[in-house]
Amino acid sequence: MEGCSLGTFAALLIVILAVLFDFFWLDVDRKRWGWMKNWTKFQKGLFFSGFAVVSVLIYVGLSLEFL
Numbered sequence: 710m711e712g713c714s715l716g717t718f719a720a721l722l723i724v725i726l727a728v729l730f731d732f733f734w735l736d737v738d739r740k741r742w743g744w745m746k747n748w749t750k751f752q753k754g755l756f757f758s759g760f761a762v763v764s765v766l767i768y769v770g771l772s773l774e775f776l
Contacts, residue, residue: 721768725761732757 736742745753 717768717772721765724764728760729757 732742739746745756748756
């Protein structure tokens with residue numbers, strides 16, 4: 710991955726931080742994330758970790774042509 714730029718990581722970081730910001734601060738009524746209400750902290754952590762990994766894989770997969 711020597712061709713990855715700082716912009717690539719910045720874009721991924723922005724997406725991941727936006728989702729976490731929405732989950733913890735913006736969705737106070739739990740209208741968007743209410744389906745996770747009965748999940749344990751471990752399950753939520755696993756979900757967000759999986760989300761981050763899938764986001765990275767999709768972004769890198771779509772960018773392979775340009776790297």
